Amino acid sequence: MTKAVSGNEPDKQRLHIVTFKKWVPIAFATCLLVLFIYVIGPMGLETEALKPMAEFIEENDINVNAYYYTEVDEFFEAERHMREYLKLVPGSR
Amino acid sequence: MNNSNNSDPSGNEVVVDVAKSQLSDLWKKEDYWAIWLGFLLLVFGIVVFFNNEPDDMQGKIKEANAAMSAEEARAPFKTVAWHKAAANKHKLKASSSKLGRFLSKFTSKPHKWRTNPLDSLILSKSAAASRNSKTKADYEKAKAETAAALTAAEKKEADAANAGFSDEHLNAEAQTSITTWLIAKNGLSKAKKKASVKPYNQIVYLVGLFFVIALLFGAGIVAMGDSFSAFFKGFCLIFLLSVISYLLASQATVKAYGIGYAAWAIAIGLLISNTIGTPNWAIPAVQTEYYIKTGLVLLGAEILFSKILSIGVPGIFVAWVVTPIVLVSTYLFGQKIIKIPSKTLNITISADMSVCGVSAAIATAAACRAKKEELTLSVGLSLVFTSIMMIVMPAVIKAVGIPEILGGAWMGGTIDATGAVAAAGAFLGEKALYTAATIKMIQNILIGVIAFCVAVYWCAKVENIPGQKVGAMEIWHRFPKFVIGFILASVIFSAIYASLGPDVGYTLIDQGVIKGMSKNLRGWFFCLAFVSIGLATNFRELREQLKGGKPLILYVCGQTFNLILTLMMAYIMFYLVFPEITGKI
Incomplete structure (x- = not known):
C-alpha cells in the first residue's frame, strides 16, 4: 500500500525537529538541576571549605536567602540586644 | 504592558516614566497604581493587625518593663528575672493572633524540602508526626539541659545576691552561668521548633493567593486600558514560574549555597x-515594572528610620559614612576610569555592592530607570560574590585573629546580602552577629534615601541634554512617582513606629503588619518581577552588557575599596572613638 505524502510534510517534519531542538536545552537544564540538588550540591557541602558553614546554617535554620532584614529573625534579636544593652536613647523603652 | 513609557530611545525596555504629568496619570500610570495597591495592602495590614493585638498587650509590656527596671536597679548585670521578663515581652506578636496566623500562612512561600519537592507544598498529619518523633529526643534533651542550666544560673545569682552583688568574682560567675543558660534556652527554642512541625497544605493557600494577586494587579491593568482576560491568562504562567522559583530556593542544599528565588x-x-x-499569550502579564514598583512601596513600610538611633552610634558611622562614600566613589570610578557606557548599570552595580545587594539593586534600578538586563547583571554579580564572601570572610577573620566585634562590623558593612550577613555573623559568634546585623540593618534603611537621591539626580542631571537646566516642575514631571509612595510608606510607618514606641512597634509592626503579611507579599511581587525580567531578556542583550568585563571590574574594585574603608572605619569607631560602647556589646 502506498502512503499518501502531502506536499508540506517535509516542512512539518522540519518544524517538529526545530521544536524538539528548542526543548533540548530545557531538558538538559532540568537534568543539571536534578544532578546539582541530589548529587553535586550535597557533595560540595561535604568539602572541608563548605561543611562547617553548611552545617551551621542547617542547624540554626538561618534564612541565608533573605534580601531584607525583616526576613531574618536574627536581626530582631540583634536589634533587641543592642537596644537593651546600650540604651542610647533615654526613655526608649 | 502596552506602556509607551517603557522604551528608551534605542528601543530597550526600561523602568521608565514619561516627562509630562496629567490628572489621568493617577489611574492610568503604573507608578500610581503601584502606590494605590501598596497602600491598600498596608492599610489592610494595619487594620487587621492593630485590631488583633495580643491580649492585655499594654499591661504585659508594662509589667515586663517594670520587672526589668527593678532588676536593673537591684543587680549590676542582667539577672535571670530580667531575661525572663524580656522574653515574656518579646513573645507578644500580633502575627500570633488567629487572623494573623491565617494571613501569614496565606501569603507564605513554599516550605523547606530535601528530597521530595512535594514536601514543600503538602505535609500530611502522619508525616508531620514522624518528623516530630525523630526530633523529640533532641527536644527532651535540650529541655533537660536548659532546666539544669537555669538551676545553676539561679544558684550562682543567689550567691552573688547574698554577697550584696559587691563580690566581683561571684558577679562574674553568675553572669557566665546566665549566659550558659541563655545559650541552652536558645537551643531549646530551636529544638522545639523542629519537634513541633504541624501538617500543612500550601497548595490551597497558593491558589487563593494567585487569585488575590491576579485581581489586585488586574484592576490596575483594566484601569490602564488593557485586557484583564489577556493579563489573567499570562499571569497563570508567571505565577506558576514564581512558585517553582520559590520551591527551588526552598530546597535544603540550594538554601545552603545561598541561591535565592531571584536567581x-x-x-x-x-x-x-x-x-x-x-508564549505570546503570556506577554500581557510580563509586567516587570508594575510588580517591582508595587513591591518597593511595600518595602518602604519596612524602612523604619526610628530604629536607627537605638542601635548604636559606631554602627551608624560605619554604615552611613562608608556606604555613601563607597557608592559615590564606585560610580565615579566606573564613569571616569573604566568608562562604563551605561550610567544606569554603573549606579545599579554600585548600589548593589555598597548597600545591601538585591533589594538595593531593585530600588536603585527602578529609581534610575535601568534596563532589565542591567538589573539582572547586578543581581547575578551580587549573588556570586555574596556566596563567596559568606564563606571566606569568617574564615579570614578567624585566621588573622580579628576581634569578633570588628569582624562583625566588617562583614555587616561589606557582605551584600542580608541573609548571608546573618549566617556569617552568627558563624563567627554572638557579638559578631549583633554587630554585623545592626550595621546591615542601618544599611538596609539607607535604601530609601539612596533611591530618592538617585531618582532626583537622574531627573535633574543625568537625563539632561548637555548644558540644559531643568526647573522644579520638569524634575517633577520626570520623577518616578512610585518613589514618592516608597518614601511616604517609610515616613508614615517610621512615624507610627516612633509613636508606638519600640515595644508596641515590635509587636504590631515588626511582628504584625510586616512579618504577618507585607514582607511575604513584597517577596512574591519581586519574584513575579524577576520571572518577568527573565522572560523578556535575550541572552544576546545580557552578553552585550558583559563586554570587556567592565561590570566585573567595577564590582571587584568597588568591593575592594569597600572592604578596606569599612575595616578602617570599624576599627576607628569601635576601638578608638567609642570603646565604651564596644565594651557593652
Missing part, C-alpha cells in the same frame, strides 16, 4: 525565553 526566577525565565520562547 531561580531570572534563570527559569531566561531559559524559557531563549529556547522555546515566551
Whole structure:
C-alpha cells in the first residue's frame, strides 16, 4: 500500500525537529538541576571549605536567602540586644 | 504592558516614566497604581493587625518593663528575672493572633524540602508526626539541659545576691552561668521548633493567593486600558514560574549555597525565553515594572528610620559614612576610569555592592530607570560574590585573629546580602552577629534615601541634554512617582513606629503588619518581577552588557575599596572613638 505524502510534510517534519531542538536545552537544564540538588550540591557541602558553614546554617535554620532584614529573625534579636544593652536613647523603652 | 513609557530611545525596555504629568496619570500610570495597591495592602495590614493585638498587650509590656527596671536597679548585670521578663515581652506578636496566623500562612512561600519537592507544598498529619518523633529526643534533651542550666544560673545569682552583688568574682560567675543558660534556652527554642512541625497544605493557600494577586494587579491593568482576560491568562504562567522559583530556593542544599528565588526566577525565565520562547499569550502579564514598583512601596513600610538611633552610634558611622562614600566613589570610578557606557548599570552595580545587594539593586534600578538586563547583571554579580564572601570572610577573620566585634562590623558593612550577613555573623559568634546585623540593618534603611537621591539626580542631571537646566516642575514631571509612595510608606510607618514606641512597634509592626503579611507579599511581587525580567531578556542583550568585563571590574574594585574603608572605619569607631560602647556589646 502506498502512503499518501502531502506536499508540506517535509516542512512539518522540519518544524517538529526545530521544536524538539528548542526543548533540548530545557531538558538538559532540568537534568543539571536534578544532578546539582541530589548529587553535586550535597557533595560540595561535604568539602572541608563548605561543611562547617553548611552545617551551621542547617542547624540554626538561618534564612541565608533573605534580601531584607525583616526576613531574618536574627536581626530582631540583634536589634533587641543592642537596644537593651546600650540604651542610647533615654526613655526608649 | 502596552506602556509607551517603557522604551528608551534605542528601543530597550526600561523602568521608565514619561516627562509630562496629567490628572489621568493617577489611574492610568503604573507608578500610581503601584502606590494605590501598596497602600491598600498596608492599610489592610494595619487594620487587621492593630485590631488583633495580643491580649492585655499594654499591661504585659508594662509589667515586663517594670520587672526589668527593678532588676536593673537591684543587680549590676542582667539577672535571670530580667531575661525572663524580656522574653515574656518579646513573645507578644500580633502575627500570633488567629487572623494573623491565617494571613501569614496565606501569603507564605513554599516550605523547606530535601528530597521530595512535594514536601514543600503538602505535609500530611502522619508525616508531620514522624518528623516530630525523630526530633523529640533532641527536644527532651535540650529541655533537660536548659532546666539544669537555669538551676545553676539561679544558684550562682543567689550567691552573688547574698554577697550584696559587691563580690566581683561571684558577679562574674553568675553572669557566665546566665549566659550558659541563655545559650541552652536558645537551643531549646530551636529544638522545639523542629519537634513541633504541624501538617500543612500550601497548595490551597497558593491558589487563593494567585487569585488575590491576579485581581489586585488586574484592576490596575483594566484601569490602564488593557485586557484583564489577556493579563489573567499570562499571569497563570508567571505565577506558576514564581512558585517553582520559590520551591527551588526552598530546597535544603540550594538554601545552603545561598541561591535565592531571584536567581531561580531570572534563570527559569531566561531559559524559557531563549529556547522555546515566551508564549505570546503570556506577554500581557510580563509586567516587570508594575510588580517591582508595587513591591518597593511595600518595602518602604519596612524602612523604619526610628530604629536607627537605638542601635548604636559606631554602627551608624560605619554604615552611613562608608556606604555613601563607597557608592559615590564606585560610580565615579566606573564613569571616569573604566568608562562604563551605561550610567544606569554603573549606579545599579554600585548600589548593589555598597548597600545591601538585591533589594538595593531593585530600588536603585527602578529609581534610575535601568534596563532589565542591567538589573539582572547586578543581581547575578551580587549573588556570586555574596556566596563567596559568606564563606571566606569568617574564615579570614578567624585566621588573622580579628576581634569578633570588628569582624562583625566588617562583614555587616561589606557582605551584600542580608541573609548571608546573618549566617556569617552568627558563624563567627554572638557579638559578631549583633554587630554585623545592626550595621546591615542601618544599611538596609539607607535604601530609601539612596533611591530618592538617585531618582532626583537622574531627573535633574543625568537625563539632561548637555548644558540644559531643568526647573522644579520638569524634575517633577520626570520623577518616578512610585518613589514618592516608597518614601511616604517609610515616613508614615517610621512615624507610627516612633509613636508606638519600640515595644508596641515590635509587636504590631515588626511582628504584625510586616512579618504577618507585607514582607511575604513584597517577596512574591519581586519574584513575579524577576520571572518577568527573565522572560523578556535575550541572552544576546545580557552578553552585550558583559563586554570587556567592565561590570566585573567595577564590582571587584568597588568591593575592594569597600572592604578596606569599612575595616578602617570599624576599627576607628569601635576601638578608638567609642570603646565604651564596644565594651557593652
